[in-house]
Amino acid sequence: MENSLLSNGEQIIQTYRSSVGTELIPFMNNVSSISIYAIQLFDASGKPLLEDKSEPVVPDAERIRHVLAGTVVRDIENDGRYPMVGLPFPVDGKPYALFVMLKSNELWMQSNKEVSTELLTVFLVGSFLILAATRFIVKPLLRLRDAAGSLAQGNFDVKIRTNRKDEIGQLNASFNEMAQELAKLDRMRREFVANVSHEIQSPLTSISGFAKAMKQKRMSEESRMYYLTIIEEESERLSRISQNLLRLSSLQHDPYSVHSTAFRLDEQLRKVVIALEPQWSGKEIAVELDLKPVTVHADEDQLSQVWMNLLGNGIKFTPVRGRICIRSYTEGRSAVVCIMDNGIGIPEDQRTDIFKPFHKTDKARDRAVSGSGLGLSIVKQIVDMHEGEIRADEESGGGSVFTVKLPIRKGL
Known part of the structure; x- marks a missing residue:
């Protein structure tokens, strides 16, 4: 200057x-x-x-x-x-x-005043807009905080309503999905506890009732043996429920306990059929085998449990002189096993629920047919651990078809 x-x-x-x-x-x-x-x-x-x-x-x-x-x-x-x-x-x-x-310069001084006024106006308006924007952002976060607190107290029916499509809207949608899943898990937990209590209470009631009846002095030997037989059967049933619960819990808490080895799946299926021969021959059931040679890498003991449960269910719900067909073949990189029977079948609306613990179809609630409703849950858990799939369908002419698809080598 x-x-x-x-x-x-x-x-x-x-x-x-x-x-x-x-x-x-x-x-x-x-x-x-x-x-x-x-x-x-x-x-x-x-x-x-x-x-x-x-x-x-x-x-x-x-x-x-x-x-x-x-x-x-x-x-x-x-x-x-x-x-x-x-x-x-x-x-x-x-x-x-x-x-x-x-x-x-007077003009410059006036312009300087105007610029200063405009800057002050921009500052005030900007501050207001920032506060408004902050409230716009913080308010849904506060609602989310309150909903999370309610969720922590066990209220899983909480839901945040929002029409936003931004990141906060996506966060709210994710929170709602999490709340729904937690509500579903809580409902399943309640049902599981109720079913366990029911399944355990039923044999205990029978054992207690018949034990009290045996205290009567005037009882024929035939009645006494009848009561003892029922007590023995109910005790065995209670033992099976306990064993299946322990096995299901073990599979759920240790999903990586798969010890894979290479073995012939068709040979394993033949061994299972032979092991269950007393059951299907006692009902004069015709067992048909159509087993193609298939080698898989899987946990042999766990898969044996799968076939035992599926075939055992087929025998249980197939009438006398009925028919069971077992097929095995390869499909791409998967091994497929189909177990078909002409038994009572499964209603279409219950085919996805039968794999839940303690679920029984209405047709399967006959007291003459023993079972705890845990077998198919164990099957589903083992198949999932092997990265496979299982589904239940209806056989043409009645009956059920269980199809299990497993990768020939896990991870493929």
Whole structure:
């Protein structure tokens, strides 16, 4: 800024010297009135010569003496105002001191006020918008916090309603899905506890009742043996429920306990059929085998449990002189086993529920047919551990078809 002032001061001096016959004071007054600079001219005595119409240019006497002595002066203290410079200005052998300072621009000052006002307005409006946006973001998070607290207290029916499609909306949707899954798990847990209590209470009631009946002194030997037989059967049933519960719990808590080996699946199926021969031959059931050679890498003991349970169910619900067909074949990279019977069948609306613990179809609730409803749950757990699939369908002409599809080698 000072360099610019010096350059313009020199130009004023040069302009006057090039104007022949021009009087100094009127010339400088005219320059001061039309220039963007405030100027003042001092004579040898330090007296100001120009009219002070706008900006007073008042340097200290020391500075004036330096300029009159022929020295260019800058860095003049000006009470915080714009910079000021002093230039020596000799005219006709007489020394003068010309001081130049930038005028305060009223338009600039007004614009500065307007800009300051606008900035303040933007700041206030922006602050309000930020607060509104913060509330818009924080409010659903507070609702989510309250819902999470309610969920922690066991209220799984909580649901957050939102129409937002942004990340918070997605978070709310994920929370609702989690709440639904937890509600489903809680419902399954309650049903499981109720079913376990029912299945255990039933044989215990029978055992307790017949044990009390045997306390009667007047009882025939035939009745006593009958009661003892029932107590023995109910005790065995209670033992099977306990064993199946322990096995199902073990499979669920250790899903990686699969010890894979290579073995012939068709040979394993033949061994299972032979092991269950007393059951199907006792009901004069015709067992048909259509087993193609299939080698799989799986846990042989666990898969043996699968076939024992499925074939045992088939025998249990197939009438006397019925028919059971077992097929095995390969399909791509999978081994497929189908066990078909012409028994009571499974209603279509219950084919997905039969794999839940303690689920029994209405047709299977005959007390003459023993079972705890855990066998198919164990089967489903083992098949899932082998990354396989199992489904139940209806056989043409009645009966059931259980289809198990397993990868020939786990992971493929």
